[in-house]
Amino acid sequence: MPKRDRLDEFSRRKGQGNLATIVTDLDKSSLLEVIDSHKSDDIITALKQQPQSMREQVEEVSVDMWGGFPKVIREVFPNAKVVIYRFHVQKIVNKALNKIRLKLDLKGLKNRYLLMSNSRNLKAQEQQELAGLLHLSPSLAIAHELKAELISIYESDITPLGGIRKI
Structure with a gap:
């Protein structure tokens, strides 16, 4: 094994x-x-x-x-x-983030794309658009920040215990 x-x-x-x-x-x-x-x-x-x-x-x-x-x-x-698996955790996080987006009536594929994407993969213009979206709601901004922090844990070489502590 x-x-x-x-x-x-x-x-x-x-x-x-x-x-x-x-x-x-x-x-x-x-x-x-x-x-x-x-x-x-x-x-x-x-x-x-x-x-x-x-x-x-x-x-x-x-x-x-x-x-x-x-x-x-x-x-x-x-x-x-x-x-x-990261995929399963991220799927749940994205679903919750999307639920907040819809409650705020921020419909449209562009808004969904901006919120669900890894921020560092966005072009400069898209990052500005994302910042504008996040400025509309403190709840949305916090949820997006938590999503980004979770991604950073998965992308690091931190131990499982270290990841739990960071969360």
């Missing part, structure tokens, strides 16, 4: 709910295993077929926000930290 794994589910048939679980090596971006189930107990049983000494070497397991993954990690990888 590698030191950094990723657990994820996928549907064998789109829209059918026929889920399986994949295990990948994050460092090598290679597939390690496909488990023909997405039930915690089945995943645990399959992963425990690996020797305990190998499973103890895993330091980090990256997962989405499905509630069953923490149980799997505790049972199978006793020394691993759980890391939630």
